[in-house]
Amino acid sequence: MFAFLPNPVNTLLNVKLSETENGKHVSILDLPGDILIVPQATLGGRVKGRNMQYHSNSGKEEGLELYSQFVNLCEKELAANSKCAEAGVVVEHGTFGNRQVLKLDTNGPYTHLIEF
Numbered sequence: 001m002f003a004f005l006p007n008p009v010n011t012l013l014n015v016k017l018s019e020t021e022n023g024k025h026v027s028i029l030d031l032p033g034d035i036l037i038v039p040q041a042t043l044g045g046r047v048k049g050r051n052m053q054y055h056s057n058s059g060k061e062e063g064l065e066l067y068s069q070f071v072n073l074c075e076k077e078l079a080a081n082s083k084c085a086e087a088g089v090v091v092e093h094g095t096f097g098n099r100q101v102l103k104l105d106t107n108g109p110y111t112h113l114i115e116f
Helices: 006-012 060-080 082-087
Strands: 035-037 046-048 051-053 090-095
Touching: 006 060, 035 060, 060 082, 060 090
Parallel strands: 035 090
Antiparallel strands: 046 051
């Protein structure tokens, strides 16, 4: 249903954002590293005046399907990567549609916006 998903998954797993001890930038697949996927209630809000409006968001069923396929593709890509499979890398993910809280106390990771 979401034929565009392989490109974002490939980009996210291969972009060199993590830094090794010697300062070299590597990807999640290069580390290898576990992945935590935290679903968001919405990323589609728009500012109108001083308020946020969410009229153009997708429906819950479509959002759940997109999220499920995204998680599945990430899991398949990690399983297909020999370095990740050998290291026992896992994809942990929240439940779509449930209110979740994520609290980090770290000097990284940093937030990056990648638009597709």
